[in-house]
Amino acid sequence: MAKAGLTEREIIGVLTRRFDSKPKLPLGFDEDVAAFPTSPRGLVVLKTDMLVGHTDVPPGMTLGQAARKAVVATASDFAAKGVQPEGLLISLGLVPPVRLSTVNEIVAGLEKGAREYHCRIIGGDTSETDDLVIDCIGFGFSAAGRILRRDGAKPGDVVAVTGDFGRTTAGLQILLGKKKRWPHRFSKLISSVLLPSAKLEAGLKLAESGFVNGSIDSSDGLAWSLHEIARLSRVNIVLETIPVAPDVKMFAREQGLVPEELALFGGEEYELVLAIKRDGFANVRRRIPSLQKIGNVTIGSGNVIAPFGRSFRKIEPRGYEHFS
Amino acid sequence: MAKAGLTEREIIGVLTRRFDSKPKLPLGFDEDVAAFPTSPRGLVVLKTDMLVGHTDVPPGMTLGQAARKAVVATASDFAAKGVQPEGLLISLGLVPPVRLSTVNEIVAGLEKGAREYHCRIIGGDTSETDDLVIDCIGFGFSAAGRILRRDGAKPGDVVAVTGDFGRTTAGLQILLGKKKRWPHRFSKLISSVLLPSAKLEAGLKLAESGFVNGSIDSSDGLAWSLHEIARLSRVNIVLETIPVAPDVKMFAREQGLVPEELALFGGEEYELVLAIKRDGFANVRRRIPSLQKIGNVTIGSGNVIAPFGRSFRKIEPRGYEHFS
Numbered sequence: 190m191a192k193a194g195l196t197e198r199e200i201i202g203v204l205t206r207r208f209d210s211k212p213k214l215p216l217g218f219d220e221d222v223a224a225f226p227t228s229p230r231g232l233v234v235l236k237t238d239m240l241v242g243h244t245d246v247p248p249g250m251t252l253g254q255a256a257r258k259a260v261v262a263t264a265s266d267f268a269a270k271g272v273q274p275e276g277l278l279i280s281l282g283l284v285p286p287v288r289l290s291t292v293n294e295i296v297a298g299l300e301k302g303a304r305e306y307h308c309r310i311i312g313g314d315t316s317e318t319d320d321l322v323i324d325c326i327g328f329g330f331s332a333a334g335r336i337l338r339r340d341g342a343k344p345g346d347v348v349a350v351t352g353d354f355g356r357t358t359a360g361l362q363i364l365l366g367k368k369k370r371w372p373h374r375f376s377k378l379i380s381s382v383l384l385p386s387a388k389l390e391a392g393l394k395l396a397e398s399g400f401v402n403g404s405i406d407s408s409d410g411l412a413w414s415l416h417e418i419a420r421l422s423r424v425n426i427v428l429e430t431i432p433v434a435p436d437v438k439m440f441a442r443e444q445g446l447v448p449e450e451l452a453l454f455g456g457e458e459y460e461l462v463l464a465i466k467r468d469g470f471a472n473v474r475r476r477i478p479s480l481q482k483i484g485n486v487t488i489g490s491g492n493v494i495a496p497f498g499r500s501f502r503k504i505e506p507r508g509y510e511h512f513s
Numbered sequence: 514m515a516k517a518g519l520t521e522r523e524i525i526g527v528l529t530r531r532f533d534s535k536p537k538l539p540l541g542f543d544e545d546v547a548a549f550p551t552s553p554r555g556l557v558v559l560k561t562d563m564l565v566g567h568t569d570v571p572p573g574m575t576l577g578q579a580a581r582k583a584v585v586a587t588a589s590d591f592a593a594k595g596v597q598p599e600g601l602l603i604s605l606g607l608v609p610p611v612r613l614s615t616v617n618e619i620v621a622g623l624e625k626g627a628r629e630y631h632c633r634i635i636g637g638d639t640s641e642t643d644d645l646v647i648d649c650i651g652f653g654f655s656a657a658g659r660i661l662r663r664d665g666a667k668p669g670d671v672v673a674v675t676g677d678f679g680r681t682t683a684g685l686q687i688l689l690g691k692k693k694r695w696p697h698r699f700s701k702l703i704s705s706v707l708l709p710s711a712k713l714e715a716g717l718k719l720a721e722s723g724f725v726n727g728s729i730d731s732s733d734g735l736a737w738s739l740h741e742i743a744r745l746s747r748v749n750i751v752l753e754t755i756p757v758a759p760d761v762k763m764f765a766r767e768q769g770l771v772p773e774e775l776a777l778f779g780g781e782e783y784e785l786v787l788a789i790k791r792d793g794f795a796n797v798r799r800r801i802p803s804l805q806k807i808g809n810v811t812i813g814s815g816n817v818i819a820p821f822g823r824s825f826r827k828i829e830p831r832g833y834e835h836f837s
Contacts, residue, residue, distance in 0.1 A: 194610025200639045203616045204603075207624070208634045223636025225600050227654065233557055237650055239604040239640040276549050279528075280563040280604075280648045286518025292527045300531070310532045312547025315524045316563040324604045324648045326561055330551065 198508075219421060220339055221266040221406060224331070232336065234272045234329045238262040242321030245457075247382060249364045252291060252321075253298035254383050259323040260302025262408060265387035265459040267306075267329055269406040271337040271396020273389070274327040277303055279313035282322030295323070306389050337396055342403030342422035342464030346486040349470070351388045351461045351479050354411050355437035355448060356381035358455030362444075377436055387459045394476045395461070400469025403486075407460045412453040413508030414462040415493045420506075422464070425489025428496065428504075432483050449497065454507055522832075543745060544663055545590040545730060548655070556660065558596045558653045562586045566645035569781075571706060573688045576615060576645075577622035578707050583647040584626025586732060589711035589783040591630075591651055593730040595661040595720020597713075598651040601627055603637035606646030619647070630713050661720055666727030666746035666788030670810040673794070675712045675785045675803050678735050679761035679772060680705035682779030686768075701760055711783045718800045719785070724793025727810075731784045736777040737832030738786040739817045744830075746788070749813025752820065752828075756807050773821065778831055 195203070205218035215224040215232055222236040240246070240259040250258070260277065267274040279299060283291065303310050308327065316322075360378035363371055371379070387406075395401045403418040411432075419426045433441075433452040441448035464486050465473055474480050484495075493504040519527070529542035539548040539556055546560040564570070564583040574582070584601065591598040603623060607615065627634050632651065640646075684702035687695055695703070711730075719725045727742045735756075743750045757765075757776040765772035788810050789797055798804050808819075817828040 195613060195616065197639055197641070200605070200607065200611060200616055203613065204605075204620065204637055204639070207620045208637075214635055218636060220636075223600075223602055225635055225652070227551060227555075227557070231551075233551070233652065235600075235602055235636060235650070235652060237602045237604040237636070237638050237648065239606060239638050239646070239648065241606060241640045241642050243643070244641050276547075276559075278547055278559055278561045278650070280561045280650075281524070281528075282563060282565060282646060283524065287524060289519060289527065292519065292524055296528065296531045311538055311549055312542060312544075312559060312561070313528055313532075314561050314563050315521055315528070316565045317521070317568050318565050318646065319567070319643045322563070322606065322642065322646055324561065324563065326559070326602070326604075326650050328549070328557065328559060328652070 215333060221269045224336065230333050232331045232333055234267070234270060234331050234336065235326070236263050236266045237324060237326045238266065240323040240325070246321065247361055247364045250383050252294040255321065256295040256298030256323055257302040258385060259325040260299060260306065261385050261387050261459060263325040263327040264306040264389050265406045265408060267327055268387045268389040268392030269337065269404050269461055271335065271392045271404065272329045272331045273393060274306060274308040274329045276309050276311040276328055278326040279310060280324035281313065281315045282318030283315060284319060284321065285317055306387065335396055337401050337404035339403060339405050339417055340421035342418050342424050342486045344424055344486050344488045345467050346402050346464040347467055347470045347482050348426055348428070348484040348486060349463045349465055349480050349482050350432055351391050351477065353432050353434035354458055354460065355452035355455055356434050357458045358451045359437050359440045374436060375440060378440060385457065385459050388461050391477045392461060395463065395473065398469060398473050398476065400466045400473050401463055402466060403464030405462050407458050407462050408456060409508040410454050410456040411462065412493065412504050413506060415504070416506040418462065418464055419493055420491040423490060425487045425492045425494065426484055427487050427494045428484035430483050431495055432481060453504060456508060539657060545593045548660065554657050556655045556657055558594060558655050558660065559650070560587050560590045561648060561650045562590065564647040564649070570645065571685055571688045574707050576618040579645065580619040580622030580647055581626040582709060583649040584623060584630065585709050585711045585783060587649040587651040588630040588713050589730045589732060591653055592711045592713040592716030593661065593728050593785055595659065595716045595728070596653045596655045597717060598630060598632040598653045600633050600635040600652055602650040603634060604648035605637065605639045606642030607639060608643060608645065609641055630711065659720055661725050661728035663727060663729050663741055664745035666742050666748050666810045668748055668810050668812045669791050670726050670788040671791055671794045671806050672750055672752070672808040672810060673787045673789055673804050673806050674756055675715050675801065677756050677758035678782055678784065679776035679779055680758050681782045682775045683761050683764045698760060699764060702764060709781065709783050712785050715801045716785060719787065719797065722793060722797050722800060724790045724797050725787055726790060727788030729786050731782050731786050732780060733832040734778050734780040735786065736817065736828050737830060740830040742786065742788055743817055744815040747814060749811045749816045749818065750808055751811050751818045752808035754807050755819055756805060777828060780832060
């Protein structure tokens with residue numbers, strides 16, 4: 190029997206082992222972004238995020254929305270590091286024959302995204318491909334000690350998130366389903382997929398506050414993000430609550446699904462997942478009203494524990510591996 | 514009848530018109546690389562170059578060679594600007610199921626390329642695609658006035674190149690042909706395709722010399738590159754000779770082809786095409802022995818003129834648009 194192929198994470202594992210060698214980089218391959226020193230105290234921060242038609246563009250999403258989403262995904266990684274993206278390069282892979290309207294729609298979506306996150310598109314490349322490819326490369330600058338990391342969470346920290354979870358998983362199920370119409374009360378589920386947004390403003394405020402010990406975006410799902418902080422910081426995370434969005438609870442009830450599953454094991458949800466110093470949490474909470482506490486960091490070795498009904502259970506390090 | 518799709522250059526034209534707006538960037542969209550100020554005098558220089566399996570990987574090229582070529586293409590753009598690439602980010606699109614040996618072969622090719630050009634792979638991303646995609650993103654740093662440009666050629670400048678032309682076009686014809694074996698005397702034609710090299714060392718010396726007014730790499734073909742310098746600098750270029758490689762002449766004779774056509778309208782040939790101040794040429798030539806004069810810059814409006822037999826003809830701005 191043929192051996193199954195490597196998963197996305199196994200591939201990244203191989204790249205990490207091969208490239209993440211000496212001399213030590215300011216940020217490892219495990220991070221949301223890459224960084225390189227420009228001076229003893231300055232860093233250039235870089236990120237590439239490739240959007241591919243058949244895995245990242247669900248039915249119902251326009252080309253313009255797909256292009257904007259490519260920018261959002263990259264901006265979200267900058268948000269997680271608390272760094273303003275200054276500029277973008279775009280590598281476009283387009284399926285021939287390429288119509289002018291296609292290019293214009295993509296350009297409009299890219300411009301919309303760039304405007305929202307106050308960055309500028311400064312270059313790019315285009316190639317002929319079998320499927321839409323939009324590789325969005327962002328860069329920005331940061332002081333070496335200011336950048337938010339995944340690996341600094343400490344026992345006693347408050348675990349917090351910038352918003353509720355589960356909408357993209359629910360919205361994707363709706364879009365992938367056969368039904369043409371859905372009740373208006375589920376419109377936020379759909380728009381969470383088609384018009385996601387990166388929490389850049391929150392990320393910049395978080396970096397400014399000086400109270401954040403661990404930060405990651407939730408593009409691979411809440412459970413995966415919590416595990417990354419726990420694993421890289423060598424701590425446990427004990428959740429008090431799973432932040433399920435109210436309309437996700439409603440959707441889950443109607444569909445006979447477990448709402449917590451939708452919230453934990455979704456993906457492409459661009460919230461920030463944070464470990465914040467306990468004595469700074471009230472301060473940070475005032476600056477970012479959407480912030481909600483969901484648990485605590487404890488001594489441990491990379492586990493994430495969450496309440497299910499009356500009992501606590503370990504959460505698997507399972508994440509989002511595309512919807513194809 | 515359906516209108517044919519846009520060409521690669523028409524697509525880039527759309528992107529340029531939409532994104533290349535105010536405030537003025539240090540380098541426009543027409544350049545080999547993008548640049549962004551890091552300080553009043555410093556620039557971060559960035560380039561993305563997407564390699565796609567079915568258009569950029571000819572028969573006979575291994576995965577490792579393809580990965581190395583992705584690095585060479587990016588390094589060549591840095592060579593043309595006289596900037597050392599410091600680091601690379603790699604966005605990989607792989608076709609499932611992905612085998613470990615595939616990833617290892619690609620990684621080895623990327624490492625080989627990075628080592629050759631003294632830069633380091635500092636990050637990346639991986640996605641699931643229908644065809645191999647290797648987006649190689651390079652970055653480096655330069656002083657604002659030091660970077661070599663396409664648009665500075667002046668009447669009186671010497672037009673020079675770092676090597677002979679035509680090998681990749683000939684080599685590609687051999688690889689795309691049905692024949693299994695070719696005489697040993699054509700081995701350099703084949704290796705020019707499978708193992709190209711960027712003229713980074715020459716580019717760095719050229720930037721250091723201070724004598725270069727115009728510079729571009731020849732990845733889109735010699736004719737196209739000359740035209741880009743002539744068009745952006747608003748000058749004419751008058752060639753004295755077309756630098757056809759000796760083995761290309763031999764190949765053309767045997768195949769009944771026009772050697773000058775192979776040299777002018779090829780592509781993926783990573784030489785540098787230069788306009789050099791007349792009084793500095795001898796100096797530059799001593800530093801870079803492979804440099805050869807092929808013509809002169811004259812007053813004009815973007816034409817390229819070349820000798821064919823006893824007459825001179827305008828060369829079309831025709832380039833390389835992939836081999837698919």
